[in-house]
Amino acid sequence: MTMKTIRQVINETMRNEMRRDPRVILIGEDVAGGAGGTGEDDALGGAFGAYKGLVGEFGRERVIDTPISESAFIGAAGGAACTGLRPVADLMFVDFVGVCFDQIYNQIAKFRYMFGGKSETPLVILSAIGAGQRCGAQHSQMLHPMLTAVPGLKVVMPSNAYDTKGLLTTAIRDNDPVMFLQHKLLLDQKWEVPDEEYTIPFGEAAFTREGDDVTIVALSSMVHKANAVADKLAAEGISVEVIDPRTTSPLDEEAILESVEVTGRLVIVDEASERCSLAADISSIVAEKGFSSLRAPIRKVTAPHTPVPFAPALEDLYVPDEAKIENAVREIL
Amino acid sequence: MPKAKAKTPMPLSREELLRAYRTMKTIRVFEERMCKEFENGNIPGFVHMYDGQEAIATAVCMNLTDQDYIGSTHRGHGHCIAKGCDVKSMMKEIMAKTTGLCRGKGGSMHIADLEKGMLGANAIVGGAPPLCVGAALSAKTLKNGGVAVAFTGDGASNQGTVFEAMNFAVVLQLPALFIYENNGYGEATGVSYAVGSGDIAGRAAAFGMPATKVDGTDFFAVYEAAREAVERGRVGGGPTSIEAITTRFSGHFVGDAQLYRAKDEVKRFRDTMDCLPIFRQRVTGEKWLTDTELADIDAEIDILIDEAVAEGLAAPSPDLSELYTDVYCSY
Numbered sequence: 001m002t003m004k005t006i007r008q009v010i011n012e013t014m015r016n017e018m019r020r021d022p023r024v025i026l027i028g029e030d031v032a033g034g035a036g037g038t039g040e041d042d043a044l045g046g047a048f049g050a051y052k053g054l055v056g057e058f059g060r061e062r063v064i065d066t067p068i069s070e071s072a073f074i075g076a077a078g079g080a081a082c083t084g085l086r087p088v089a090d091l092m093f094v095d096f097v098g099v100c101f102d103q104i105y106n107q108i109a110k111f112r113y114m115f116g117g118k119s120e121t122p123l124v125i126l127s128a129i130g131a132g133q134r135c136g137a138q139h140s141q142m143l144h145p146m147l148t149a150v151p152g153l154k155v156v157m158p159s160n161a162y163d164t165k166g167l168l169t170t171a172i173r174d175n176d177p178v179m180f181l182q183h184k185l186l187l188d189q190k191w192e193v194p195d196e197e198y199t200i201p202f203g204e205a206a207f208t209r210e211g212d213d214v215t216i217v218a219l220s221s222m223v224h225k226a227n228a229v230a231d232k233l234a235a236e237g238i239s240v241e242v243i244d245p246r247t248t249s250p251l252d253e254e255a256i257l258e259s260v261e262v263t264g265r266l267v268i269v270d271e272a273s274e275r276c277s278l279a280a281d282i283s284s285i286v287a288e289k290g291f292s293s294l295r296a297p298i299r300k301v302t303a304p305h306t307p308v309p310f311a312p313a314l315e316d317l318y319v320p321d322e323a324k325i326e327n328a329v330r331e332i333l
Numbered sequence: 334m335p336k337a338k339a340k341t342p343m344p345l346s347r348e349e350l351l352r353a354y355r356t357m358k359t360i361r362v363f364e365e366r367m368c369k370e371f372e373n374g375n376i377p378g379f380v381h382m383y384d385g386q387e388a389i390a391t392a393v394c395m396n397l398t399d400q401d402y403i404g405s406t407h408r409g410h411g412h413c414i415a416k417g418c419d420v421k422s423m424m425k426e427i428m429a430k431t432t433g434l435c436r437g438k439g440g441s442m443h444i445a446d447l448e449k450g451m452l453g454a455n456a457i458v459g460g461a462p463p464l465c466v467g468a469a470l471s472a473k474t475l476k477n478g479g480v481a482v483a484f485t486g487d488g489a490s491n492q493g494t495v496f497e498a499m500n501f502a503v504v505l506q507l508p509a510l511f512i513y514e515n516n517g518y519g520e521a522t523g524v525s526y527a528v529g530s531g532d533i534a535g536r537a538a539a540f541g542m543p544a545t546k547v548d549g550t551d552f553f554a555v556y557e558a559a560r561e562a563v564e565r566g567r568v569g570g571g572p573t574s575i576e577a578i579t580t581r582f583s584g585h586f587v588g589d590a591q592l593y594r595a596k597d598e599v600k601r602f603r604d605t606m607d608c609l610p611i612f613r614q615r616v617t618g619e620k621w622l623t624d625t626e627l628a629d630i631d632a633e634i635d636i637l638i639d640e641a642v643a644e645g646l647a648a649p650s651p652d653l654s655e656l657y658t659d660v661y662c663s664y
Contacts (some may be wrong), residue, residue, distance in 0.1 A: 059446035072463050079467020114443040116436030117659035175662040
């Protein structure tokens with residue numbers, strides 16, 4: 001098997017799906033880059049370079065550079081999705097939902113319900129999430145809690161390249177609007193990824209560590225910190241199970257409840273701010289549906305209720321780290 | 334020496350003229366009855382009337398086929414009827430019945446019928462134009478010769494989403510039409526206050542597309558402007574904006590006391606700006622249609638709307654299990 005980065009598998013998956021189905025288009029700011037400039041075409045291939053080369057193969061009719069105009073191109077992608085295309089829209093940074101949220105949550109997410117089930121909106125919005133690159137408060141947020149709270153949207157948060165390929169393939173072939181959130185810090189890490197196509201169903205969590213003393217549910221880049229803590233504690237004979245939900249809507253509640261039934265202890269790690277986070281959501285689900293399994297209070301490890309800071313020392317303090325996760329586990333053992 | 338007035342050639346066939354009248358009159362009677370049924374307590378929520386603006390939806394949509402798309406506004410009943418939505422299913426939808434166009438889950442402000450190319454009324458002012466340019470993008474990408482029309486008002490003309498959609502359509506040379514129905518008011522605020530330039534068509538032209546201003550009470554003027562724009566769009570000529578000057582005979586919503594309008598304004602406009610008698614006088618004056626033909630249509634429409642109301646009242650409400658369905662295709 002080949003080692004591939006998330007950046008590479010996004011490119012590979014887009015290429016596969018665009019070859020497979022002529023209705024799949026890629027639209028967004030600088031998804032090729034260079035339109036109207038005096039230099040090279042395909043100058044960027046997306047803000048993260050993940051789409052490099054696609055315009056060469058599929059042309060500007062299917063790899064569409066847009067003005068910096070998120071309401072227009074996200075709305076247009078939604079309108080195109082219910083009139084015959086299967087767009088993948090690149091929203092660059094998830095923070096930018098702030099300028100197009102009406103199109104996402106009032107329009108796209110609600111079509112099917114408002115129209116009595118008579119529409120399909122096969123749309124994927126790809127967007128980068130997360131802190132850690134000193135990008136400050138408007139380019140570092142998570143925002144998956146807000147998106148997960150919207151009925152009609154599906155929300156995907158892969159933690160590795162293998163899952164990215166399978167989940168993105170599923171997302172593009174799905175007939176509902178999907179928010180596909182990839183963490184910036186993971187883009188260049190490598191994982192073993194098969195060359196052949198495969199899909200991963202939504203709503204099926206991955207168990208990245210198996211154990212029976214404590215369950216950690218972690219999302220996106222936090223999965224790797226949880227794994228590291230599990231490995232460290234294993235040396236002390238503490239057996240930690242790590243669950244990566246992979247999609248927050250739908251959420252694999254069953255996997256979490258079954259694990260807590262065995263361990264009786266739950267730590268949830270979420271890079272979002274604490275209030276109304278996925279950590280709070282999962283905590284309430286387990287408190288309501290798995291209370292009798294619990295042998296200790298649920299612990300949440302999240303970012304604080306602040307914007308993402310710029311100063312490196314503050315940002316490092318903002319993002320949950322392994323020490324905080326380890327402490328949370330030890331507190332409830 | 335005054336010349337004898339030349340007889341004007343018929344701009345549309347007799348069948349088309351009859352269809353135009355039927356559509357305009359259906360909208361008028363539908364809306365008047367809607368108002369009555371709302372007051373009777375048969376309509377949940379609130380409704381926005383299109384009466385006074387019928388010529389615009391009708392004239393634009395007569396240039397379209399079921400393969401073309403329109404997006405509408407909160408004041409969307411007229412656009413639905415003009416685009417061919419079934420009137421009885423609309424009435425049921427607005428009455429929140431399970432046999433309505435959207436199974437009673439949309440209501441007045443969310444009626445849609447994708448089979449007819451109706452992408453939905455829209456309760457967010459300025460919500461539809463980005464979606465409509467998406468439908469235009471589909472038409473361009475799939476090369477099916479289709480066009481997409483964004484109906485908006487003077488109110489939406491000030492929304493950023495609309496500016497973005499216009500620029501986007503120009504940049505990608507999309508087969509899109511932006512129809513600005515300038516009825517003088519955005520809710521209770523006048524155009525002279527809210528539209529900075531006072532000139533919606535002029536502002537649209539500045540985005541780099543042909544833009545015209547027409548008399549929205551004149552079916553023929555709107556028809557001709559829309560015909561040109563649709564033809565341009567179909568052959569890859571890009572988007573067009575049309576500002577149609579019109580008025581609404583009702584308030585912003587049914588029940589609006591309209592204190593923001595001079596006491597005699599509506600009466601004055603009814604006397605001078607009613608598209609129905611204007612159309613009627615033209616087609617009978619030119620001897621294209623007869624009064625009898627139009628009276629027959631009036632009688633048919635009265636029966637249709639009576640039936641729509643009776644059937645709507647008798648139709649069942651959604652089963653309570655409907656609360657949970659249609660959120661996703663699969664989940």
